[in-house]
Amino acid sequence: MDWLERTAKLRQWTRNGTRAPHKPLLLLYALGRFQDDADGELRYSAVEEDLQRLLTEYGPPNRTSPAYPFHHLVSDGVWEVRTTRGPGSPGSGVRDLRETGAAGRLVPELRAALRREPPLLGRMARLLLDLHFPPSLHGELCEAIGLELEPTQTEQLLRVRRQRNPQMRELVLTAYEYQCAFCGYDGRIGAVPVGLEAAHVRWWAFDGPDDIDNGLCLCSLHHKLFDKGVLGIGDGHRILVSQRFVGHSPAAREHVIALAGRPLVGPQPGARPVAAAHRAWHIAQVFHGTPRPAAGTGRVPS
Structure with a gap:
């Protein structure tokens, strides 16, 4: 399975250049937490404040609830949600996620791939950063998330849409x-x-x-x-x-x-x-x- 392709093709609402970094921010956050605890889950009620802060600081000016990407990232095949009722997200409402004890984490296949191939995490993170944020924010965004990337890692990012002009x-x-x-x-x-x-x-x-x-x-x-x-x-x-x-x-x-x-x-x-x-x-x-x-x-x- 090509996890870099899935990362590059996250489904996002786009129109006329509108920014929608909600899913990329959640996935970056999940990758950072995976580094700390590969088996842990992210209970919505425990991470809601962190995710809201990231959206406020690095998202577009309009206010958005972190419940939106927590629910909708499931459709991209990289994220799963379970509740006290069993597998599956209860919806994108804040109250639904809180009251059902919703918890999310990377899907088992992706967690296995990250354990099997540790450099994959850095490639995914750099692809998300490159596609959704300007270079001036990459370092502080990683620090805010708690994501540690090797400074000497120079893998070529896949599927970058076009080449920059070196001049x-x-x-x-x-x-x-x-x-x-x-x-x-x-x-x-x-x-x-x-x-x-x-x-x-x-x-x-x-x-x-x-x-x-x-x-x-x-x-x-x-x-x-x-x-x-x-x-x-x-x-x-x-x-x-x-x-x-x-x-x-x-x-x-x-x-x-x-x-x-x-x-x-x-x-x-x-x-x-x-x-x-x-x-x-x-x-x-x-x-x-x-x-x-x-x-x-x-x-x-x-």
């Missing part, structure tokens, strides 16, 4: 003249830029093209905050800062909150700015909450 980073950094589009940071060691990265506005995992008008040159801090939905880009290519972000230190105010309403730094004349369609996708699928008013104006950027 994307250089094209984007050149377009923005090696400055962070949010704060203007332009650090170098000699002639080599440090702490600058090419960020996809519409994530590559969600058919975001490797084009300049889907890219931003960002420092490492602002890249992470952009991919976490703290920062966005509004009309007029002005910076959005989520009202959900809380920071009381001078550094948080200076490097994040004070950005609200500022225009982007760049790109240079002749380079295409971020396309409206990609900005709209990021606002709908990644940016959390409503924007803060522009600093000193009281006006909320749109």
